[in-house]
Amino acid sequence: MEQTESGAAPPTLGVGMVGYAFMGAAHSQGWRTAGRVFDLPLLPVLAAVAGRDATAVRAAARRHGWAAAETDWRALIARDDVQLVDVCTPGDSHAEIAVAALEAGKHVLCEKPLANSVAEAETMTAAAEAAAERGQIAMVGFNYRRVPALSYARQLVADGRLGALRHVRVTYLQDWLVDPAFPLTWRLEREHAGSGALGDLGAHAVDLAQYLAGEPLVGVSALTETFVRKRPLLAGVTAGGLGGGAGSEAYGQVTVDDAALFTGRLASGALASFEATRMASGRKNALRLEINGERGSLAFDLERLNELSFHDHTEPAVTAGFRRILVTEPGHPYLEGWWPPGHALGYEHTFAHQARDLVHAIASKTPPAPSFADGLQVQRVLAAVEESARNNAVYTPVPQTRPN
Amino acid sequence: MEQTESGAAPPTLGVGMVGYAFMGAAHSQGWRTAGRVFDLPLLPVLAAVAGRDATAVRAAARRHGWAAAETDWRALIARDDVQLVDVCTPGDSHAEIAVAALEAGKHVLCEKPLANSVAEAETMTAAAEAAAERGQIAMVGFNYRRVPALSYARQLVADGRLGALRHVRVTYLQDWLVDPAFPLTWRLEREHAGSGALGDLGAHAVDLAQYLAGEPLVGVSALTETFVRKRPLLAGVTAGGLGGGAGSEAYGQVTVDDAALFTGRLASGALASFEATRMASGRKNALRLEINGERGSLAFDLERLNELSFHDHTEPAVTAGFRRILVTEPGHPYLEGWWPPGHALGYEHTFAHQARDLVHAIASKTPPAPSFADGLQVQRVLAAVEESARNNAVYTPVPQTRPN
């Protein structure tokens, strides 16, 4: 008996993706999986992927399951079978692509950080707000909000289980730059990457702090540092190996931060502390956070992403303690689609969750979260961090996005 | 620019799956994903899924991405576009389906436990061995061998990093039967499930112990227990809610174990300890194991499946200690296809890994691991456990599968 297409197959949503490196692979997995796991009002279809190298983009399309490949992102935006443009390129092209897509009437998902500058982020936010009036959705890809443990953490804070907040501390520690022989990739050049650990890791940290607390940072004080200031040029590495007899021309200047430390205040008066670094040997993806409130506390470590630690300060002291909640119960966010309790989810599941939420926003014409305005607010914090670091760490206010 | 089908797309492998519940969903995700992540010599195609209920199986096919649906597993086996039959049904139908598929010239993947009895497992193993001479591959789905941390643990043992083994202890603790109001599903009836926690959880524990140690159990001593001996009938639950006014007819007898404790000896003389239970409140999927050897030790917890604890006993005592290895490095098993270091994998990735390994075995005509013979060996251990439990826990030898 062959399957017949009886029944109500949902309408489709054609997705076009720009970029196909690490983020492109992760987003592809998200788009392929969301409709297999969740009940969606629109079924995502992997319509086309764009990249500059024709051979490479065709290989990527085949590998990741995209029906077509384009070598020009403008052609991708123009395709009739694309209703949503997913921007997975480096930050310096986000604004141009996203604005063009919005102007072409497409929904947009844009990887974080929203842009490399506040000005670009403002332009993008304006474009998103204009498009919203035409029913278009624009979301920024702070995927860690969709780790179930963090989504649930937000619920606990919003439900008042922590009471008045006192402290938010977030560290995001990696170690892939510890080796001074690691070469000078574009991620270490300001003109391409905007900043270093700050934009790459600090952006996630800032977004999570504001998301979980439910309030913005209003000022920051910052120190940044570049420990290894010259690194082997990538060309030299490719050509002759590291240190291959060459003179000073084999090394180039690192123009972004290796690490950024900053403190700040949230709107409610709670204190916040941040650290972003790629020089913490032994820490692979250690996005760790803790929030302390008058009625309870939360702690989380991305290296153990299925667990949330929760301390209920209203319990009797003799039985109180941080409890390790395995966030894999049916009642936890996003778990309705997955496995029985105790069966761990992984990093890439956040992209399926992101796809789910974005599809729902599109179908219901509901303002998405995080919006481009949320991405702009993060950008303003990062800019204030850099300004403070340039000005001897002086406390620097963060201009607030106007209330919508 | 449209994608053209230039380049060497690999040949395909048509997969037909029987059953589409929890295991079917997980296997589907594995089949859909393996070719997107790994370089495979054959690209799996989700050809057809079989189930008895026509409406339900069509819905499952659409949900999980299978091209066709069948209501008779014999029809599925007969399809020309199916080269591999993936058996995801309850244990009492494994033997019939798997043997038929092998006799029809198909490769087979069969969920664990291989069968509900040693006799069935022997029949299946004989069929697999006959089929192997015709170039067919038959694998049993002990997917936890494909948790990267456990695959790597096996490497460390095989490399001699633990030296002579002294202890293997495995506990597999869940808690979904703690509530006495949980109804009498087929999993609690011996005629359908074969056994309780023993076959469900203990089978994994035994397979892992033998896999990691690289040697079989030669004898066991066991206690089993059924703590809650009567449970509400499922019909009664559906009809009128739990305890809904009905008399004794609303309850039925639990005929399998709630928990099984057993000790044993491995061929080398190492001692082994096992516990399988669904009555450990607070433990959701706590498959925990530790292996102690003369030169080192390993520990693992499935609730933290990206981590392996390793103690190197040859280090100076002052710096020795169990180290927490995040098994997400490029050099770790299966990690070549996934994300950068520190980006966690989840439960279902084991099914993509299983698909990868099975495809390689088929393409290279290499005997698979775990083979049906491995599944039979586990079945013999489970049978010895039940025999010992019936005989006052007396130490009961495990008949050894003949050397291949």
Add this chain to the structure above:
Amino acid sequence: MEQTESGAAPPTLGVGMVGYAFMGAAHSQGWRTAGRVFDLPLLPVLAAVAGRDATAVRAAARRHGWAAAETDWRALIARDDVQLVDVCTPGDSHAEIAVAALEAGKHVLCEKPLANSVAEAETMTAAAEAAAERGQIAMVGFNYRRVPALSYARQLVADGRLGALRHVRVTYLQDWLVDPAFPLTWRLEREHAGSGALGDLGAHAVDLAQYLAGEPLVGVSALTETFVRKRPLLAGVTAGGLGGGAGSEAYGQVTVDDAALFTGRLASGALASFEATRMASGRKNALRLEINGERGSLAFDLERLNELSFHDHTEPAVTAGFRRILVTEPGHPYLEGWWPPGHALGYEHTFAHQARDLVHAIASKTPPAPSFADGLQVQRVLAAVEESARNNAVYTPVPQTRPN
């Protein structure tokens, strides 16, 4: 201004200790400290210590703060300034000393295990019961009951926070025998030590299981093993170093177990699992236990002795999880005398707690816990373990101490 002895200094309790090795040092610290930390009705005075070597015992007396030294334990018992005899010798002399002390009208604290045989333990228990009628107190030194986390665990069980018990599992893992060059000390000879890991570590495990559950073991099934059967003689070691040119005469037979695994049933029907070993490389003092009940679970690890893990199964599943209680709050057992919350206690504090409780029992003429009868019950379990191990692991009932 000099201190004057105004006010009500409490009356004293003269303590005489037999033995001054590891346990003697720990007990000395307990006796010296208890009255400094707790409000006691009798102030312990370190009256005299006994040991066979005159020089060594005098040095020990000076080191540990005992006012006098004796070379004959009978002389120590006979001293007028000794009201309590603390027996810290190896197990083969416990019975003789403890019975003599009781017959001399002294209170007795006897290290665990109570004796090397059930017969000795019965004699001691009879002597203790006779002495109790004369107002004397006899306690056995299962000091781990006095780890605050375990005392509090007992409270939680007794208060019904775990409901009906299903599982008790206790492992006590050490690694000091892993090295085959470790010499043949008296602890490895049956005639002196009684048994190996079983009596040394397993006795603690059994006592804790029964104490925490509040009920006895009624039967056991056991495997024991001696992995390293010959070890260098201590004489050879002392004389010429390990392997010092000597022939086979430099090695002797190990006559006790290296490891003991056993399972069992508690009176209520709960299952129990035990493992005691000195061959678990990397585990230094890993007395780990977990108890699962219908309403909650507890977990503990002696290597983190200030922490108790508690899962309350009556909570909503979304916020439930094992909580890490730091057992350092004012309301926790024994904490009234120590430091502010979060300031860790250590191993030896258990001996101060033991001293506290014993002094209170003496002052109030209250039956002590653990009593010699409790020690006898443990001894009967150990004997049943050895009997089961000799009889092919067959389930072996534990004769129950008559109800008092």
Add this chain to the structure above:
Amino acid sequence: MEQTESGAAPPTLGVGMVGYAFMGAAHSQGWRTAGRVFDLPLLPVLAAVAGRDATAVRAAARRHGWAAAETDWRALIARDDVQLVDVCTPGDSHAEIAVAALEAGKHVLCEKPLANSVAEAETMTAAAEAAAERGQIAMVGFNYRRVPALSYARQLVADGRLGALRHVRVTYLQDWLVDPAFPLTWRLEREHAGSGALGDLGAHAVDLAQYLAGEPLVGVSALTETFVRKRPLLAGVTAGGLGGGAGSEAYGQVTVDDAALFTGRLASGALASFEATRMASGRKNALRLEINGERGSLAFDLERLNELSFHDHTEPAVTAGFRRILVTEPGHPYLEGWWPPGHALGYEHTFAHQARDLVHAIASKTPPAPSFADGLQVQRVLAAVEESARNNAVYTPVPQTRPN
């Protein structure tokens, strides 16, 4: 046989202690215990304790084992049987007592922080340096340096196991001020306590950072906050209970910080991050630190004080990971006097270790560590933190103690 005082009993060191609250109790335990555990060149004798309340100080003397009690600390200093003065009073009297003791020719141990101001600390340091020329020893009581795990951490850093340092982060989190009904004790008034969490907890954090790194902080940027600015007066609490009908006169102003966050730079260029708070609900004594270097990293948590986490970055990535070293091995600092491996030490053991080291310094006339100059350096950091906090968090240099 009575003990005779044959053999070489070591000469004694008469100790006089000022203050007998929490710190006095802890120091007493240290003085009583050090000579029982370690081989010391001088045996500490608890000669006299001083306090203003005659009844209370006599009770404290009896409780803690001091031979005499004085109501005037000047009288205590004047005693012939006192060679060492141990200052356990609040910070505002440290300078006067310590300087007087030094001028009277006594050795001095002074609790941390050394003083309430840099000026006082400078006076004390000058006095200590003058006294040093007369052979007197002056030590400041940063007892956490004597946690074996931290002493060993220092060894690993000094041995180059971490290579060039990149990051030092220290948080010291407690929660006893979370409750707004906690009364206004002297610790919350600037004139007595100097500062709040900063001096109480931050002083330890700063000392440890500098001690472990082996280099000073050269500048800081800081935010401080007082979350609960009015608290019930202690008098009101005592008289009528909290909120007992009284008007506004029942509340007083909190004049110290509840929390202090600061970042900084070490002399080598490494970045440092600090947080001290008493408002982190659920954290009881969470002094947590991590140090990242080019060759390795260390992590520690005072709530698990027997453990040190060490990552060796020179290992192959596949087997590298933070290892949990139980710092209870014979080769670890201070462990020669204690128990077998795996037997935990507690908080108060640091005071016995401090006593040991101080006695050795006195006997060998070796400059002690931490010296008063070390205490002064910490004071200068704390002053720079407060200055930065007053000046909008601007980066504020720390004047360096002149090289000795």
